[in-house]
Amino acid sequence: MRCQKCNKNPSTVHLTEMKSGERQETHLCEECARKLNLPYKSQTLSLNELLGALMDKGQKKSKASDKRNVCPECGISLAEFKSTGRFGCPNDYRVFKEHVEKLLKKVHGATRYIGQLPRGRISVPVYENELTKLQDKLQKVIKAEEYEEAATIRDRILELEELITHSREHSGGAEG
Amino acid sequence: MKFESCNTGVWLSGEGRETDIVLSTRLRLARNVERFLFKGKLNEEDESRLETFLSAKVLEAEVDKAMQYVKLDDLDELDRLLLLENHLISLEHFNAKGPRGVACDPAGSISIMVNEEDHLRIQVIVSGLGLTEGWDKIHGLDDLLAGHLTYSFNESYGYLTSCPTNVGTGLRISVMLHLPALVLSKHIEKVFNAVSQVNLAVRGFFGEGSQAVGDFYQISNQITLGVTPDDLIGSMAKIVPKIIDYEREVRKALITDSRKVLEDKVWRAIGMLRNARSITSEETMTYLSSVRLGVTMEVVDDIPLETVNQLFLDIQPGHLQKIEGRALFPEERDIIRANLIRSRLQENGRS
Numbered sequence: 001m002r003c004q005k006c007n008k009n010p011s012t013v014h015l016t017e018m019k020s021g022e023r024q025e026t027h028l029c030e031e032c033a034r035k036l037n038l039p040y041k042s043q044t045l046s047l048n049e050l051l052g053a054l055m056d057k058g059q060k061k062s063k064a065s066d067k068r069n070v071c072p073e074c075g076i077s078l079a080e081f082k083s084t085g086r087f088g089c090p091n092d093y094r095v096f097k098e099h100v101e102k103l104l105k106k107v108h109g110a111t112r113y114i115g116q117l118p119r120g121r122i123s124v125p126v127y128e129n130e131l132t133k134l135q136d137k138l139q140k141v142i143k144a145e146e147y148e149e150a151a152t153i154r155d156r157i158l159e160l161e162e163l164i165t166h167s168r169e170h171s172g173g174a175e176g
Numbered sequence: 177m178k179f180e181s182c183n184t185g186v187w188l189s190g191e192g193r194e195t196d197i198v199l200s201t202r203l204r205l206a207r208n209v210e211r212f213l214f215k216g217k218l219n220e221e222d223e224s225r226l227e228t229f230l231s232a233k234v235l236e237a238e239v240d241k242a243m244q245y246v247k248l249d250d251l252d253e254l255d256r257l258l259l260l261e262n263h264l265i266s267l268e269h270f271n272a273k274g275p276r277g278v279a280c281d282p283a284g285s286i287s288i289m290v291n292e293e294d295h296l297r298i299q300v301i302v303s304g305l306g307l308t309e310g311w312d313k314i315h316g317l318d319d320l321l322a323g324h325l326t327y328s329f330n331e332s333y334g335y336l337t338s339c340p341t342n343v344g345t346g347l348r349i350s351v352m353l354h355l356p357a358l359v360l361s362k363h364i365e366k367v368f369n370a371v372s373q374v375n376l377a378v379r380g381f382f383g384e385g386s387q388a389v390g391d392f393y394q395i396s397n398q399i400t401l402g403v404t405p406d407d408l409i410g411s412m413a414k415i416v417p418k419i420i421d422y423e424r425e426v427r428k429a430l431i432t433d434s435r436k437v438l439e440d441k442v443w444r445a446i447g448m449l450r451n452a453r454s455i456t457s458e459e460t461m462t463y464l465s466s467v468r469l470g471v472t473m474e475v476v477d478d479i480p481l482e483t484v485n486q487l488f489l490d491i492q493p494g495h496l497q498k499i500e501g502r503a504l505f506p507e508e509r510d511i512i513r514a515n516l517i518r519s520r521l522q523e524n525g526r527s
Contacts, residue, residue: 051340074217086293088217090208090328090336093343103340104333109375110402113334113344119322125331130404 003029051085051103071095122167131160188489190481192304196472197420199352199392199485202263203310204299205318206337206346208328214338215293220274223291227275230290230325237324239288239317240281247277254503257494263301265289286317293338294346296321305351305416307409315405334401344401349408350379351416356391356469357426360441364393367419374415375399390461390468390488395419427473442470446479449517454510460491460517479521487520 003011009029066079074088078096081087093100104111114130117123134157141150192198208214212226231245248256248269260270264287265278276291289297298321300314328336335346342348358364368378379394395416397408430438445466449455468484470476489495491513497504500512 074213076217084216085340086216086338087214087340089213090210090330093330093333093336100333100340104343104401107341108344108399108401108403110344110399112332112402113330114402115334115345115404118327118329118335119319121329123331126334 001027003027003032005029005032051082051107069096124164124167127160127164127167131157131164134160188482188485189303190485192302192306194417194420195304195481197354197423198305198416199354200263200301200303201306201310202299202301202350202352202394203314204297204348204350205314206294206335206342206348207296207298207318207321208294208336208338209296210326210328212295215291215295216338224275226295227277227291230295231277231279233324234279234288234290234296234321237320239320240286242282243279243286244282245277245279245290247275249273249275249277254494254497258498261489261492261494264299266292266297268293269297286313288317288321294342305420307349307351307413307416310349311405311409341398342400345403345405345408347400347405347408348396349412350394350396351412352381352392352394353416353419353423354390354392354465354468355419355423356465357430358423359391360430361426363422363426367393367422371395371415371419374411376411376415389458390465392465427469431473431475438469438473439475441466442475446470446476446521450521452514452517454507455514455517456510457491457493457513460513461488464488464491483520487517490516490520 001011003009004027006029009031011027012030013028013033015026015028066082067077069078070076071088071092072095073091076088076092078099081092081096087093101111112129113126114133115126117126134153138150138153138157141147141153188200209226209230212218212222215223218226227247231247235243235245248259248265256265256270259265259278259280260267262284264280264284266289269276269278269289269292272292274291276289278287278289280287285301287299289299298314298317300310300317302310302313330336334344337343337346355364355367358367371378375398377396377398379396380388381390381392381394395412397412399408445463448463449460449467464484464487467476467479468481471479471481471484490499493504493509496509496513496516499516504512
């Protein structure tokens, strides 16, 4: 639907007003809505702004220290990441660990990977992450008497335990 | 450079499960390789080196024997537009500059983008609802590629991605649903609310940042960390059928309570499409949506579903210009679009 005011841009702001008991709908584009000074918030908050906002929430650190906090490999500063929402290299996950973990908790509700490894790679910590999660899940499904699912989970637990023992014996400690 | 391959996907065939409502199931994996910075920080020289390296590896991995690679920076805009409309490249990849490319199979169901926001974006599209089938396929491709490349992977966070919203599995599953009855009955908002409560997102026809057109909505997962692909598939497999049932229920109510209203809507849409002499793509999508509803509800029986599905793509500016074999002005496009629709809807039934 096009904006009812300029008849040009697609309408993205939809107003519903009650006038003398009657419902009235108006559809406007971002630009025309802004001109009207309506008390609304733009829906098109970019992902970057959102990530930046999430990271700044509850943090009192000054912007200056964000600028000084720089990754030695790619040269990105924390301030730059906050404004673009994109990392410069894999190393940033380690360099800005504190911020990363807070952000991941907010975005994903978790801070640890679980799942398979890239083909040909062995990693005890990843197996252990999954194991812990599955053990919790097993308790829950047993309580809920979902025995079929419990059996599947038990099989995977046994498999993981075997993988962990096997990797410990053969690799003498997983890669870091 | 011309590019003839990467045809419209088999995913438009109308074959598969739940195709009255589900157009396609799309999965993508975000992957980066070691020893290169992420895309945003690469200088032009490294970007070029990475593109050469990855394109060679992608072909070497032979995920499909007939896989073809094309450099997007060498491709003219029309061909890039076609890839976009076929859902083989993202809007970001279409608009970007610099050395980048895409490899796809002839069926148009596999595509591997090189130098997108991440070094690699692996994508699989299947017709209808095919979560497990799609996962098996993309997982196989990922495994093959992992045998030729060293992915950037970390034990705490999994597959490392340029944007932390993709980290972990790097997996995004999107199911494209056609929900005209829910839109018509204004129940669609309820779906949005329910979906957002279970950490799934709703997007438009062309994915992230695009608007809903023709009553098509994509439901996708938002979370990628702390969950396994099986968890993600499981939650989609629980939620999507609920939305399908909801849409079917409303459709049933439509046909029993307001059959005439429904028939009128469908036949008016067919009337418009079979008679219009100039029509915009936006208007076409709206009418096609009603026609699709009519075809899947057997209100109309002389138009095959595949014809309607195919039209959704063929009336897009890129496809239209490809069919005509030349660049077209927007006004000219509207006329040619109307001609195309008339002939397609006539071929498959009398007018």
